[in-house]
Amino acid sequence: MSDLYALFVTTATSEPTVNVHAWQQSMGPARHVTFDINGPNNDIAILAAAEEYDPDVIFYTGGESGAGLPTDDTLRALRKFAPSVILQGDMGDPPWWPMLEHYRATDCFDLFVGMDGVKDAPIDHATLTPVDMEPWNQKPRKKSIHCGFAGNHVSRDRYETLRHLYGTEDPRSAVLHQLGDLVQLREREMQGQYMNYAAFLRRCRLSINTSWAGSGLAHHVKGRVIESAFAGCGLLEMRDSPTKEWFPEDSFFTYGSVEEARDIILTASWEEIERRAALMTAHARAHYTPKHIYGGIVERLGL
Numbered sequence: 257m258s259d260l261y262a263l264f265v266t267t268a269t270s271e272p273t274v275n276v277h278a279w280q281q282s283m284g285p286a287r288h289v290t291f292d293i294n295g296p297n298n299d300i301a302i303l304a305a306a307e308e309y310d311p312d313v314i315f316y317t318g319g320e321s322g323a324g325l326p327t328d329d330t331l332r333a334l335r336k337f338a339p340s341v342i343l344q345g346d347m348g349d350p351p352w353w354p355m356l357e358h359y360r361a362t363d364c365f366d367l368f369v370g371m372d373g374v375k376d377a378p379i380d381h382a383t384l385t386p387v388d389m390e391p392w393n394q395k396p397r398k399k400s401i402h403c404g405f406a407g408n409h410v411s412r413d414r415y416e417t418l419r420h421l422y423g424t425e426d427p428r429s430a431v432l433h434q435l436g437d438l439v440q441l442r443e444r445e446m447q448g449q450y451m452n453y454a455a456f457l458r459r460c461r462l463s464i465n466t467s468w469a470g471s472g473l474a475h476h477v478k479g480r481v482i483e484s485a486f487a488g489c490g491l492l493e494m495r496d497s498p499t500k501e502w503f504p505e506d507s508f509f510t511y512g513s514v515e516e517a518r519d520i521i522l523t524a525s526w527e528e529i530e531r532r533a534a535l536m537t538a539h540a541r542a543h544y545t546p547k548h549i550y551g552g553i554v555e556r557l558g559l
Contacts, residue, residue: 259284263311265302267293272317274450277388278546293322299330306337314340320352331364339366339557348374348476349469373477373498381556385479386546391454392486403521404460405432406442407480431466434514438521457487461529467497485540490529507535
């Protein structure tokens, strides 16, 4: 297959940049134009980039709402330049479904792709997150962190404040904070360096995941799952996650409660952690590299 030129139209955060780099490493050149989800609108620059670059395919990653989102007219106009794909990590979360239904009814995209591994969402194609492989192809690092979590979470102080003042808690953060010092936490900076985030995961023997979507109404496959696989650390995943539909069930650990997670962290042998991690890494490299993921998408487009 010859190189395909892609235009990425995304929110101005660090995570879509990882998807862009993944394309450039595996499929061909790419141009990246961004917008601030809170505004002001950047539609003129988006359309100018499409006209100037003349891409073979366009990928859009946006948000569920926001004043800065491209208009329906702009999204439809992009389809005149090349087949257009909405590529989101939240397609399995029910609050997003009205937006997807709207986009489908107004012919804004040629293909609806969820990269959160949820197959029963209102989409055309389910896959996993394409990630920049450069950090994961480095020489292995010493596993100096027994169990870590890298990603967004409510800080411990704020978690306690919300719980005591309002009787509410973020269920994802609740798992992490109830485990206390058994888990080393690292916040994923919105504008941070991906190499630094990857370096943390590559130091972990175990990577614990919380698979709830943002609303807490559904479970999905986080990008952290495939990153943990490429990092060579054992994954400790929630039992309700659809991760088992994408990886062999004996290639990662599952937990159904904080107590069960604590027991695995404290008692799992290094040999068993290493065995499962190796199985998961091998499966990811055989099935979920950017070449596999993007290849599946462009095949659906007939490119």
